Amino acid sequence: MKDDLFALQDYNLWANRLILVSLARLTYEDYVRELGGGWPSIRASLVHLAGATRAWAERFDGRDATVLPVVAEVPALADAARLLNEADERISDCLATLTPERLSAPFTWKNLKGEERTAPLWAVLRHTVNHASYHRGQIAAMIKRLGGMPPATDLVRWAIERHEAGAFESRPR
Helix, strand or coil: CHHHHHHHHHHHHHHHHHHHHHHHCCCHHHHHCECCCCCCEHHHHHHHHHHHHHHHHHHHCCCCCCCCCCHHHCCCHHHHHHHHHHHHHHHHHHHHCCCHHHHHCEEEEECCCCCEEEEEHHHHHHHHHHHHHHHHHHHHHHHHHCCCCCCCCCHHHHHHHHHHCCCCCCCCC
């Protein structure tokens, strides 16, 4: 189970890097343009993704996180990228410390409404990757509507790249 989580987190970091590189090519006007389709703009989508990832990092560190940043608090792409990269690093660091027993144990946190929720930690860690994938898809759709070409961030693309680089000695357990 832990090997699978390391692979998923590696995939998530890879996909986040690709989307951030893609967004760096946009003009500021396109970054903030309201396009609809989930969050109103690419910036709003990225700020949400980065803020939610930070919230999970806080929760994994044992702190409450019931508020996400608003767009005005994260004005530039570089600010959102820094927030996302720092949160991703914290989650990776946390993952490295987890035992199989801890992964299967209940994890309790407060959601954005302040309500207490509990689920197995392994499921919550997988949720962070799933959540990021969902919002990267929304961002990719907005890039296309702007006439751009979003990066392919599918899990299988990551696996092909890693396989070709010789990164997979054996199958994750």
